[in-house]
Amino acid sequence: MDKLQAMKVFCRVYEAESFKMASESLDISRPMVTRYINALEEELGAKLLHRNTRNISITYAGKQYYRHCVPILEAIEEAESDLGDLTHQPKGHLRLSVPMDFGLSHMVPILSEFSSLYPEISLEVDFSDKRVDLTESGIDLAVRGGDLGGDHFIARPLCRMQGYVCASPKYLERKGVPKFPNELSQHDCLVYTNAPNTGRWVFTKDGVTEEASISGTLSANNGGALTRLAVEGAGIIMQPDFLVEKYLKTGELVHLLDDYETFSGQFYAVYADRKLLPKKVRLLIDFLIKKLQ
Template sequence: MDKLQAMKVFCRVYEAESFKLASESLDISRPMVTRYINALEEDLGAKLLHRNTRNISVTHAGKLYYQHCVNILEAIEEAEGELGDLTHQPKGRLRLSVPMDFGLTHMVPILSEFSELYPEITLEVDFSDKRVDLTESGIDLAVRGGDLGGDHFIARPLCSMRGYVCASPKYLARKGIPSHPRDLKQHDCLVYTNAPYAGKWSFKSAEEEFEVNVKGPLLGNNGGALTRLAVAGSGIIMQPDFLVERYLESGELLSLFDEYETFTGQFYAVYAERKLQPKKVRLLIDFLVQKLQSPA
């Protein structure tokens, strides 16, 4: 038995609380995961996990052994990392999760530049607005706005965003220009269903703060698609600056209610709390911070 590999497998099962998820994240078969765990238990003479057809639970011995495994594996990784920093270019697969629209508008050129600098690092990028569980999915790093995923994760700020309410000249010529945010109740609004404010848009000024319930003929879970629909004249949108700024500059969209603040937020690099991050992850985090906090 490869003891170190068995330790890695046990730690992954422990963290994911699932043989299936551990096998997928480690890219080994589920029976192989079972064999590693059985071999460890036989070698140690102690039960590490209780499992049945529905779930698993960790024994007291399993909890103690997990802490020792983590310390041993991190010590090995640290030693290899220090030598690797001196003798080798960073390499290996790095799994990254980014929001669809922000990823396409901002991350693609940055990731392309990163790949040129570190050609031996293979980036596996999931472009999706779906929130992934970093523990279960095997994702090394996620770029997120809003909810950051809990106390077991570290978040480094990357860049800020703010929302705009916009419509095309074509739509405004047809439907009229709303003079106050509350007038949106009588307009066709294109609602982004993934947002916590879906169907309920917030406005804030020095004098007042309120919400407006909006509705319209089109709802969608992709802000880029809704922005293009707004450009085509389908309705009014509330979307972040990185999606609408080029259309505002070209005049294809007009900003409404600039005296009011809508939503604001921050994008973060989110990763699991560990004593030692692999060098490739540290490099990408630092690169994102450099590029997004100080854009050229």
């Protein structure tokens, strides 16, 4: 039995509380995970995990063994990392979740460059605005924006975003230019249905916050689609800079209510809170920070 590999397998099962998740993150079969755990328990003469058909639980011996395994594996990981670039390329399968619009506009060229640099790492990318459960989904790393929520993960900042209220010149010619947020109730606003409060937009000026009631005949769960609708003259949008900036530069959209601040936020690289972060994940996080910051 490869003792170090068995220790890695046990620690991953311990952290994920799942044989399936451990097999996916380590890129080995589920029966192989079981064999490693069985061999380790037999050699140690102690039960590390209680498992049944539905779940697993950690024994007292398992908790104590994990506590000793972590510093050993971290020391080996650090040593291998220091020498890795001189001896071998990192490899393995890496599952990544990114927001649809930000992923398409900013992540695609970065991921392409990463794949060229590390050809033995296979990337499986889920482009979706749905927030996945990092523990249950098998996702190694997620890029998320705005309010993260929850406390069972680590978040590393990548870049900032800023919201803009915009409309096309032809819409403004037809409907007029709003000068104040409360005038938006008289306009066709394009509603982003994934927003926490779809019926209002929030503005701040000189430290004073103002809410504007908004509505319209068109709504969608995709900011890119709403931006294109705004360019076509369908209404007014509030969308982040990475979606509207190219249209503002060409004049296809006009920035409205620029005396007011709208939403702002941060994109983060988010991953499960665990001790043993695979090298391939660390490499991608560092690469994203370098490119996006």
